[in-house]
Amino acid sequence: xxxxxxxxxxxxxxxxxxxxxxxxxxxxxxxxxxxxxxxxxxxxxxxxxxxxxxxxxxxxxxxxxxxxxxxxxxxxxxxxxxxxxxxxxxxxxxxxxxxxxxxxxxxxxxxxxxxxxxxxxxxxxxxxxxxxxxxxxxxxxxxxxxxxxxxxxxxxxxxxxxxxxxxxxxxxxxxxxxxxxxxxxxxxxxxxxxxxxxxxxxxxxxxxxxxxxxxxxxxxxxxxxxxxxxxxxxxxxxxxxxxxxxxxxxxxxxxx
Amino acid sequence: xxxxxxxxxxxxxxxxxxxxxxxxxxxxxxxxxxxxxxxxxxxxxxxxxxxxxxxxxxxxxxxxxxxxxxxxxxxxxxxxxxxxxxxxxxxxxxxxxxxxxxxxxxxxxxxxxxxxxxxxxxxxxxxxxxxxxxxxxxxxxxxxxxxxxxxxxxxxxxxxxxxxxxxxxxxxxxxxxxxxxxxxxxxxxxxxxxxxxxxxxxxxxxxxxxxxxxxxxxxxxxxxxxxxxxxxxxxxxxxxxxxxxxxxxxxxxxxxxxxxx
Numbered sequence: 139x140x141x142x143x144x145x146x147x148x149x150x151x152x153x154x155x156x157x158x159x160x161x162x163x164x165x166x167x168x169x170x171x172x173x174x175x176x177x178x179x180x181x182x183x184x185x186x187x188x189x190x191x192x193x194x195x196x197x198x199x200x201x202x203x204x205x206x207x208x209x210x211x212x213x214x215x216x217x218x219x220x221x222x223x224x225x226x227x228x229x230x231x232x233x234x235x236x237x238x239x240x241x242x243x244x245x246x247x248x249x250x251x252x253x254x255x256x257x258x259x260x261x262x263x264x265x266x267x268x269x270x271x272x273x274x275x276x277x278x279x280x281x282x283x284x285x286x287x288x289x290x291x292x293x294x295x296x297x298x299x300x301x302x303x304x305x306x307x308x309x310x311x312x313x314x315x316x317x318x319x320x321x322x323x324x325x326x327x328x329x330x331x332x333x334x335x336x337x338x339x340x341x342x343x344x345x346x347x348x349x350x351x352x353x354x355x356x357x358x359x360x361x362x363x364x365x366x367x368x369x370x371x372x373x374x375x376x377x378x379x380x381x382x383x384x385x386x387x388x389x390x391x392x393x394x
Numbered sequence: 395x396x397x398x399x400x401x402x403x404x405x406x407x408x409x410x411x412x413x414x415x416x417x418x419x420x421x422x423x424x425x426x427x428x429x430x431x432x433x434x435x436x437x438x439x440x441x442x443x444x445x446x447x448x449x450x451x452x453x454x455x456x457x458x459x460x461x462x463x464x465x466x467x468x469x470x471x472x473x474x475x476x477x478x479x480x481x482x483x484x485x486x487x488x489x490x491x492x493x494x495x496x497x498x499x500x501x502x503x504x505x506x507x508x509x510x511x512x513x514x515x516x517x518x519x520x521x522x523x524x525x526x527x528x529x530x531x532x533x534x535x536x537x538x539x540x541x542x543x544x545x546x547x548x549x550x551x552x553x554x555x556x557x558x559x560x561x562x563x564x565x566x567x568x569x570x571x572x573x574x575x576x577x578x579x580x581x582x583x584x585x586x587x588x589x590x591x592x593x594x595x596x597x598x599x600x601x602x603x604x605x606x607x608x609x610x611x612x613x614x615x616x617x618x619x620x621x622x623x624x625x626x627x628x629x630x631x632x633x634x635x636x637x638x639x640x641x642x643x644x645x646x647x648x649x650x651x652x653x654x655x
Contacts, residue, residue, distance in 0.1 A: 153486075154493040178513075234409030244584040244633035245626035246591050252610035253618045257434070328500035332588070335502055339595050340607065346505075354508035354596065362509045370501035377500035 180360040188360040195349070200368050203334050203345040206262055207372060210269025211330035215323060217270075218277035225278075226285045226311060227303070236282060243275040248336040255341055265337035265345070272333035273326035277319070284318025285311045320384040327376040331369055436616040444616035452605065456624060459590055459602040462518060463628060466525025467586040471579060473526070474533035481534075482541040482567065483559070495534055503527045504592045511596055521593035521601075528589035529582030533575065540574025541567045573647070576640040583632035587625060 162182050168174070169181040176184055189196065225232040250271055254264040288310055296306050338347020346365050353361035418438050424430070425437040432440055481487045507524050514520035544566055552562050594603025602621050609617035641647070 151493065153489040154491075154497075157490040157494065230409050233406065234413040237407065237410045238414070241630055242626070244580075245629040246584070246588040248588055249591060249606060249622045249625045252606050253615065253622065256610060256613065256615055256618065328502065332502040332504055335504055336588075336592055336595070339504075339592065340610070350505065350508050351596070354512060357512055359509070359512060362512065366501075366505045366509065369505040370498070373500040373502050374497055 176359060177357050178359065180363070185360045185363050188358075189364045192361070192364075196364065196368070199344065199346050199349050200372075202262075203331070203338065203347065203369070204372055206265040206334040206337070206345065207269050207330040207376070209262075210266045210271075210333060211273050211326060211376065213266070214270045214273035214277060214326060214330070218274050218322070219281055219319070221278050222281035222285055222315075223307065225282045226307070232282070236279070239275055239278055243279055247271040247275070248333060251337045251340040254337070260341050260343045264341065265334050268337040269330045269333035272329045276325040276329070277322035280322030280325075281315055281319045284315025287318065288314045316387055320380065320387070324377060324380050324384070327380045328373045330376065331373045335369060433613050433615055436619070441616045441619050444614070445620040448617055448620065452602075452621070452624070455600055455602050455605045456628075458600050459587075459594065459625075460628060462521040462590040462593065462601065463525055463586050463632065465518075466522045466589060467529050467583060467632065469522065470526035470529035470582065470586065471533055474530050474578070474582075475537055475575070477530075477534045478537035478541055478571075479563065481538050482563075492538065495531060499531045499535060503531070504589065507592055507596050511593070516597045516599060521590060521597065524593040525586045525589035529586040532581040532585070533578035536578030536581075537571055537575045540571025543574065544570045572640075572644055576636065576643070580633060580636045580640070583636045584629050587629045587632065591625060 165179075166181045166183060169179055180188075221235075225236060248268060251264070251268050254267050258264040258267070292310055293306065296310060301309070334345065335347045335350075338345040339351060342348055342351055346369055350362060350365045352358075353365065421435075422437045422439060425435055436444070477491075481492055504524070506527055510520045510523050510527075514523065548566055549562060552566060557565070590601070591603045591606075594601035595607060598604050598607065602625055606618060606621045606625075609615075609621060
């Protein structure tokens with residue numbers, strides 16, 4: 139907040155920004171000096187020109203991918219938390235499903251994309267479901283761990299004071315689970331873009347995935363680089379929003 | 395201990411086994427009762443039959459995907475360790491590269507697949523590079539954290555007894571980084587399958603990614619389900635191998651019952 143803090147931050151982000159700046163300038167100079175063809179590696183200026191030239195197409199496809207990622211991400215958060223809460227109250231379901239969920243977490247959920255396309259046809263829905271699938275498992279596994287990380291003495295105490303199950307959930311379990319929950323959500327934030335993108339690769343009907351595939355077939359390197367850049371921004375943006383939410387939800391952690 | 399823990403494990407796995415079997419039986423019954431077309435959802439019996447028929451055809455594709463995944467995973471892990479050591483010993487790299495690596499971690503690396511394919515063609519190398527890219531970042535970030543999570547007093551002590559930098563690395567930093575490294579490795583194990591799969595989606599010549607698209611194109615839903623199942627097994631197998639390596643590398647952790655987050 140204060141001046142010293144800002145200075146410290148500037149000191150931390152200065153070197154990487156410098157490196158990136160130098161890399162971009164060197165890239166431009168090398169491409170021009172060696173006369174590298176844009177089909178192999180276009181100069182940054184060329185990439186920017188193409189981005190400006192295709193901006194309306196870029197914007198509409200970016201919105202599609204963004205919409206799919208964010209929707210899948212948001213639905214996965216709600217469902218994963220619900221399932222995690224159910225797990226806390228049903229030992230049978232937790233014992234039965236949690237090991238399966240942990241196993242499924244290490245499988246490539248994007249492999250479901252072709253199956254979902256057979257089921258739901260083209261359009262947004264199958265892509266949202268893939269994004270949801272990819273995000274769901276890390277959140278549910280971490281949140282369940284958090285809801286159960288409560289010290290047993292605390293639960294005993296609450297029971298002695300005759301706290302209801304709902305009160306134990308709201309006042310003890312949920313607050314305890316917050317750091318675990320955000321851990322899962324942060325993992326999922328980057329994955330949601332992967333889910334939407336891969337589903338678009340498979341469906342090839344809209345979004346940045348379609349633009350990327352088309353650019354690959356045309357050897358349009360500038361467009362490939364633009365799409366990577368936009369997808370990166372979406373991934374970083376979602377992660378940043380999640381981290382911000384984490385800070386707001388756990389103000390006591392900011393001090394560290 | 396052997397028998398007791400075996401029984402305990404069976405007890406713990408009981409609900410999961412019940413849920414899986416009930417699901418499969420219900421799936422079979424519902425498909426038959428409602429006469430759902432196999433194109434939409436084939437019953438498990440048909441999936442098994444289909445898997446038996448296509449099994450032999452799938453084998454070379456399975457080995458192709460397995461090769462790309464494992465090669466990318468191992469090369470990625472080795473590069474990540476080397477990079478983590480470099481970052482630990484070079485202040486310049488730590489100040490410049492580490493923040494960039496942290497940010498790039500939330501970039502979808504699968505988006506680089508078309509770029510890598512245009513540059514390196516359609517053979518195994520570009521696919522391995524894509525699998526490598528996906529697995530590299532979590533390992534390098536976690537391992538760097540581990541190499542630097544050493545108590546400063548320990549390093550001071552080592553310096554007092556005039557231990558060389560190499561010795562500090564081997565005897566203090568690397569052992570200390572093991573839990574962090576394996577954490578990243580386990581995350582990467584699942585991701586590298588995704589990398590190989592996406593590369594195969596885009597090259598479309600062979601491998602399970604190609605076969606998956608092929609099955610979708612021919613509306614062979616049973617084969618789609620079989621391939622998803624095989625890919626799941628590969629992911630779980632890699633994760634299992636990484637976990638086994640973790641147990642072997644850190645025998646002291648076994649006693650503590652694998653707790654922690």
